[in-house]
Amino acid sequence: MKKVRFAGNCVLDAIIIVALVFTAILGAPLKSEAASTSYAGQQTQHKIVLAVGTDYATDLYVIQSGQPGPVVMVVGGMHGDGAAGVKAALEISKLNIDKGTLLVLPEANKRAVQLNQRTVAGEADLNRVFPKTSNEQPTSVLVQEIYGVVRDFQVDWLMDLHESSGYSKVKKGNTGQSLIYYPPQKDAVKVFEKMVNKLNQSISKPDEQFSMLKYPVTGSLARSAAEFLGVNSFIFETCNKQGLETRTNHHVNAVKILLDEIGVKDLPATQTREKVVLAPGTKWATDLYIIDSGIPGPVVMIVGGVHGSEIAGIQAATKMKDISIERGTLLVLPEANKRAVEVKKRTGTGGSDLNRNFPKTSNSNPSTTLSKAIYDVVKKYKVDWLMDMHEGFDYYSNPATDSVGQTLIRYPSTEMYSMGTKIINELNKDISKSSHKYTLLKYPVKGSLARSAGEFLGVNSFIFETSMKQTLATRINQQLKAANTMLKELKMVI
Numbered sequence: 001m002k003k004v005r006f007a008g009n010c011v012l013d014a015i016i017i018v019a020l021v022f023t024a025i026l027g028a029p030l031k032s033e034a035a036s037t038s039y040a041g042q043q044t045q046h047k048i049v050l051a052v053g054t055d056y057a058t059d060l061y062v063i064q065s066g067q068p069g070p071v072v073m074v075v076g077g078m079h080g081d082g083a084a085g086v087k088a089a090l091e092i093s094k095l096n097i098d099k100g101t102l103l104v105l106p107e108a109n110k111r112a113v114q115l116n117q118r119t120v121a122g123e124a125d126l127n128r129v130f131p132k133t134s135n136e137q138p139t140s141v142l143v144q145e146i147y148g149v150v151r152d153f154q155v156d157w158l159m160d161l162h163e164s165s166g167y168s169k170v171k172k173g174n175t176g177q178s179l180i181y182y183p184p185q186k187d188a189v190k191v192f193e194k195m196v197n198k199l200n201q202s203i204s205k206p207d208e209q210f211s212m213l214k215y216p217v218t219g220s221l222a223r224s225a226a227e228f229l230g231v232n233s234f235i236f237e238t239c240n241k242q243g244l245e246t247r248t249n250h251h252v253n254a255v256k257i258l259l260d261e262i263g264v265k266d267l268p269a270t271q272t273r274e275k276v277v278l279a280p281g282t283k284w285a286t287d288l289y290i291i292d293s294g295i296p297g298p299v300v301m302i303v304g305g306v307h308g309s310e311i312a313g314i315q316a317a318t319k320m321k322d323i324s325i326e327r328g329t330l331l332v333l334p335e336a337n338k339r340a341v342e343v344k345k346r347t348g349t350g351g352s353d354l355n356r357n358f359p360k361t362s363n364s365n366p367s368t369t370l371s372k373a374i375y376d377v378v379k380k381y382k383v384d385w386l387m388d389m390h391e392g393f394d395y396y397s398n399p400a401t402d403s404v405g406q407t408l409i410r411y412p413s414t415e416m417y418s419m420g421t422k423i424i425n426e427l428n429k430d431i432s433k434s435s436h437k438y439t440l441l442k443y444p445v446k447g448s449l450a451r452s453a454g455e456f457l458g459v460n461s462f463i464f465e466t467s468m469k470q471t472l473a474t475r476i477n478q479q480l481k482a483a484n485t486m487l488k489e490l491k492m493v494i
């Protein structure tokens with residue numbers, strides 16, 4: 001078993017000690033506040049903040065199996081516009097492993113990730129400022145600490161997740177869909193070849209296949225780690241001509257193939273359930289339920305009670321909070337506007353319509369404490385799919401009223417169109433009267449949660465409306481069926 005050296009990096013050393021002390025004091029605290037989470041056996045997971053106290057502060061996840069084995073580091077967000085790499089690294093940070101150590105740095109350049117830009121304007125490209133010679137010292141605290149992690153944890157394998165615009169198989173010079181390595185030991189090249197071959201087995205179009213390229217550019221983390229620290233190091237690039245989910249899957253699969261090839265297994269995960277209070281200490285305080293399968297996968301949020309009079313959504317969401325999932329994370333907020341739910345009215349006494357208080361432009365903020373708390377959840381958990389459960393007083397098919405009962409109102413995206421169609425087809429199978437069937441509509445109203453999440457946060461987002469002309473039991477069943485159809489499509493339930 002390797003010993004971790006800390007000589008020459010006092011800052012990191014001190015942070016690790018702080019993390020260990022926290023673990024000792026807190027034991028196993030609530031996950032949301034956890035400095036450390038213990039798993040069965042000897043495995044431990046903790047977070048270290050790199051560049052702590054600076055604008056670049058970013059989390060490093062340290063997953064230690066407690067058994068000897070390789071040290072693998074996965075990096076995302078070196079460039080802030082590589083969304084799939086960040087997402088994949090966050091998924092990878094949840095893995096449990098049977099040997100060795102897994103280090104995951106999902107947002108290397110956190111400021112650039114937050115801006116969704118390759119680099120922060122006026123700043124150097126982070127992936128060009130790692131040491132270019134064996135005795136060059138890293139220039140910034142962030143570079144110094146990332147490089148320090150590679151050196152001090154004695155990383156064996158380093159995978160830096162990136163994205164590019166053109167397919168490598170289409171044109172020389174393109175790097176999309178490639179593994180760019182620095183020639184290491186012979187055995188490592190074989191591992192890289194196996195990774196590329198395995199990934200390509202599931203890609204039918206020749207243009208979209210992965211290539212092996214060399215070398216990582218001078219000044220890149222992968223290059224410096226390989227050349228000066230002897231790490232088996234490479235850049236892994238997807239192509240952003242493909243959808244986010246496809247690209248993310250390529251990254252996650254590549255990491256898993258690497259682990260498998262070097263003899264590290266990912267262990268069955270344990271599902272965790274947690275309840276957190278939104279807008280705590282205010283009159284709007286309401287419970288959010290977080291079901292984390294412990295297995296990488298989509299993040300889905302289900303919301304009820306945005307309008308307190310729309311009972312079927314509240315009751316369906318209340319049921320959904322107790323289900324188990326096979327992968328990904330499910331967030332359930334059954335009583336979004338609890339004050340309105342308590343009085344069974346559209347809005348709480350003296351309150352405004354919650355579904356008009358979310359941002360109406362990309363640079364405006366939620367206008368109330370409650371809408372801000374909910375919007376922050378969507379951002380914090382990087383929600384992929386959002387279903388907001390509502391009800392209408394009539395059927396959409398009745399031209400005499402403007403009700404949207406029996407509709408699914410989506411914010412347009414390709415994925416959302418396909419999902420919305422599947423959901424309403426599934427529901428309409430059981431509805432004989434054509435005027436009672438579901439219709440797929442678009443645009444949730446401005447200021448609604450579904451609209452703002454779709455338009456400004458890129459979430460696949462929709463409002464689902466049952467008609468109150470039906471019995472409560474029927475409406476609840478339709479809400480549940482819609483939610484379950486989505487979760488089945490996403491392979492989160494069987």
Ligand SMILES: [Zn+2]
Nearest residue numbers: 307310390391
């Ligand atoms: Zn409503």
